[in-house]
Amino acid sequence: xxxxxxxTLSAPSDIVNAASAPQPFFDxxxxxxxxxxxxxxxxxxxxxxxxxxxxxxxxxFLDYDTRALLLLDGDASTxxxxxxxxxxxxxxxxxxLQNRVNTSSTxxxxxxxxxxxxxxxxxxxxxxxxTLRFVTQRDTMTRIRVVNDTxxxxxxxxxxxxxxxxxxxIPPATQLVIRNHRVRGALTFQGRTGNLxxxxxxxxxQHDSTGSGTALPDSVAYQLPNDLDxxxxxxxxxxxxxxxxxxxxxxxxxxxxxxxxxxxLRTRISTDSLLVNDSTGVAGSVAFSWAGIxxxxxxxxxxxxxxxxxxxxxxxxxxxxxxxxxxxxxxVNSPGWSADFNGDGIVNxxxxxxxQSNFGETGLGPSVxxxxxxxxxxxxxxxxxxxxxxxxVDAGEIxxxxxxxxxxxxxxxVGVQEGAFFDVGKPLRLSRxxxxxxxxxxxxxxxxxxxxxxTGDGDVLQLSLEDVTxxxxxxxxxxxxxxxxxVIPGIGSPLEPIxxxxxxxxxxxxxxxxxxxxxxxxxxxxxxxxxxKLTIYSTLGQEVRTxxxxxxxPGHYEVIWDGRxxxxxxxxxxxxxxxxxxxxxxxxxxxxxxx
Numbered sequence: 001x002x003x004x005x006x007x008t009l010s011a012p013s014d015i016v017n018a019a020s021a022p023q024p025f026f027d028x029x030x031x032x033x034x035x036x037x038x039x040x041x042x043x044x045x046x047x048x049x050x051x052x053x054x055x056x057x058x059x060x061f062l063d064y065d066t067r068a069l070l071l072l073d074g075d076a077s078t079x080x081x082x083x084x085x086x087x088x089x090x091x092x093x094x095x096x097l098q099n100r101v102n103t104s105s106t107x108x109x110x111x112x113x114x115x116x117x118x119x120x121x122x123x124x125x126x127x128x129x130x131t132l133r134f135v136t137q138r139d140t141m142t143r144i145r146v147v148n149d150t151x152x153x154x155x156x157x158x159x160x161x162x163x164x165x166x167x168x169x170i171p172p173a174t175q176l177v178i179r180n181h182r183v184r185g186a187l188t189f190q191g192r193t194g195n196l197x198x199x200x201x202x203x204x205x206q207h208d209s210t211g212s213g214t215a216l217p218d219s220v221a222y223q224l225p226n227d228l229d230x231x232x233x234x235x236x237x238x239x240x241x242x243x244x245x246x247x248x249x250x251x252x253x254x255x256x257x258x259x260x261x262x263x264x265l266r267t268r269i270s271t272d273s274l275l276v277n278d279s280t281g282v283a284g285s286v287a288f289s290w291a292g293i294x295x296x297x298x299x300x301x302x303x304x305x306x307x308x309x310x311x312x313x314x315x316x317x318x319x320x321x322x323x324x325x326x327x328x329x330x331x332v333n334s335p336g337w338s339a340d341f342n343g344d345g346i347v348n349x350x351x352x353x354x355x356q357s358n359f360g361e362t363g364l365g366p367s368v369x370x371x372x373x374x375x376x377x378x379x380x381x382x383x384x385x386x387x388x389x390x391x392x393v394d395a396g397e398i399x400x401x402x403x404x405x406x407x408x409x410x411x412x413x414v415g416v417q418e419g420a421f422f423d424v425g426k427p428l429r430l431s432r433x434x435x436x437x438x439x440x441x442x443x444x445x446x447x448x449x450x451x452x453x454x455t456g457d458g459d460v461l462q463l464s465l466e467d468v469t470x471x472x473x474x475x476x477x478x479x480x481x482x483x484x485x486x487v488i489p490g491i492g493s494p495l496e497p498i499x500x501x502x503x504x505x506x507x508x509x510x511x512x513x514x515x516x517x518x519x520x521x522x523x524x525x526x527x528x529x530x531x532x533k534l535t536i537y538s539t540l541g542q543e544v545r546t547x548x549x550x551x552x553x554p555g556h557y558e559v560i561w562d563g564r565x566x567x568x569x570x571x572x573x574x575x576x577x578x579x580x581x582x583x584x585x586x587x588x589x590x591x592x593x594x595x
Contacts, residue, residue, distance in 0.1 A: 023167065024050045026048050027047050028144065030044055031044075037180055038136055039136060041135050044134065045131045046084075048126070048168075053160070055119055055166055056117070056160055057163075058116045059115045059156060060156050061112070061113055061155070065110070065142040068138055069137060070136075074133065082100075083112045084129070087128040087129055089120070090128075095117040098113050098115045099113075116129075139180070144173065145174070180251050182247065183276070185287060186242060187239060187245070188243055189302050190302060200236075200239050200260065201236055202235045203256075204247075204257055224247065225248045255276065257274045259288055263343075265302060265361060265362065266311050270286075270289035288302070292361050304341040305361075313358045314359070314487060315445060322448060323335065325339075325348070326348065329345070341355065342354060352428065360434075376489075377480055379460075382470070388462075389463070390463065392454075392458060395456035396456045397456055399447060401478075401480050402444065402445035404434075405473065407439050407440045408474070415463065416461055418462070419462055425453075428448075428449055429446040430444070430445050431443070456480075506526050506528065506584075508522075511578070511589070515592040515593065516592070517595055519563060522559050522560075526557070529551070530582050530584075532552050533580075534546070545561070547578075561578070570595075573595045576592075578591055
């Protein structure tokens with residue numbers, strides 16, 4: 001009996017579980033990461049997670065900005081526009097009741113309606129409903145959102161088997177940042193059909209196709225998302241196996257675009273400048289081209305032979321090839337690897353042929369400047385009973401040489417036979433004829449491949465010429481290779497007058513390279529004899545250094561500025577003016593020093 005006198009005890013009540021099942025929810029999976037580029041095609045997969053519910057139907061309503069996103073047809077094989085490409089499982093195991101663009105859209109707002117009936121078991125994990133594809137249209141920040149408008153029929157929800165609503169959690173609108181453009185293309189390489197997936201450097205210069213304009217801010221100041229090393233200038237990318245590349249987040253504008261890899265000379269975009277349209281970006285893939293000393297010779301391939309990555313193929317590269325000729329099994333970045341131009345794992349005649357085809361060439365845009373070297377030794381032409389002979393005088397110990405033999409007449413290239421230099425060690429020799437309006441040029445070079453050295457005095461070449469006196473022969477671009485692998489200019493090379501013939505007029509030329517670090521060459525020519533003064537100034541008009549102040553004969557000249565003032569101190573990075581003055585001629589040009 002109870003305390004209150006009741007004769008019956010009631011059974012205890014059941015405990016009611018007041019906790020409801022978690023809400024299902026929708027989410028988006030994007031094929032690309034934000035920020036997106038203008039004209040990107042972005043696939044958006046919409047997923048639903050039903051958790052513990054067993055929905056029989058589903059309605060999803062989405063809004064997006066039609067000014068920022070162009071919606072593509074999800075199923076071009078069916079009649080009418082289908083915004084969603086329906087997931088294959090749901091396409092076969094459920095009923096798609098609607099998949100359409102809502103034509104009641106207000107200005108600038110796109111509306112997508114999707115409804116399923118007779119859903120299969122969706123499980124508890126995220127299930128793909130379908131995929132939308134958009135093309136991004138402009139530089140902006142936009143969004144895609146799930147609509148839950150209870151005042152209209154556009155209420156995103158799930159339903160159970162008896163038609164009751166299962167209200168989902170509606171996430172905040174997904175923000176999309178659209179900015180700048182992608183630039184796509186591919187590089188091809190002389191002598192290589194495989195091993196193209198190598199590190200490449202790309203340089204963009206604003207409003208300039210020569211490589212001497214203002215550099216596009218890069219590295220720390222302008223961080224391209226796919227730049228592999230922000231501490232280096234330019235954009236460092238790993239090429240695809242087919243040589244393909246993508247530059248990301250490039251602003252609209254006009255640029256010079258250059259590309260370089262180890263072993264190969266720098267090339268530039270074939271259209272001279274790259275136009276990135278603010279609205280449409282770049283039309284198609286960009287292509288590259290290279291032009292040689294003979295401007296009529298161009299190539300769509302990067303040209304091989306640069307073994308020390310200084311953007312020129314010269315005696316130093318030939319020396320590396322000679323020193324490693326026949327080697328194999330070398331590590332990346334080793335001397336042997338540097339001379340393996342075609343990447344086949346052995347330094348052989350194939351690499352020699354590549355170097356010979358480009359010997360003396362320079363990559364497009366600025367070269368990598370080296371510190372000035374005082375000339376040493378000279379080459380002379382002397383007449384013997386056997387014909388003209390080229391001899392070396394006072395060059396010291398050398399392991400190689402190169403020279404341009406110019407004959408002041410037309411006709412076939414000069415025949416070259418080996419002199420005393422070739423009686424020592426195991427030499428490699430190359431000979432390359434060049435076109436010239438001034439006469440016949442034959443570029444000749446030789447290096448030892450066994451560590452041998454020549455005394456630096458004696459005959460090196462015998463010339464085969466008919467009806468030509470030595471007065472018609474001149475030697476230019478003389479270079480010696482010392483045993484340590486350094487290239488030393490010889491007397492008569494570009495540090496001296498390079499042409500005894502009188503030019504048409506007095507003229508100052510642009511310095512090479514420009515921009516430069518640490519040194520640059522300033523070429524000029526004199527039409528008449530007279531006093532010449534060439535002076536470096538700051539942009540404030542302060543005199544930095546006088547490079548030339550003397551009386552000179554008519555001819556072509558070049559002088560090196562090593563980036564120092566008249567006290568021998570290195571000057572700061574920046575723009576400098578160099579003023580060239582004769583009695584009747586004055587000209588001023590700009591040089592850019594980048595330390």
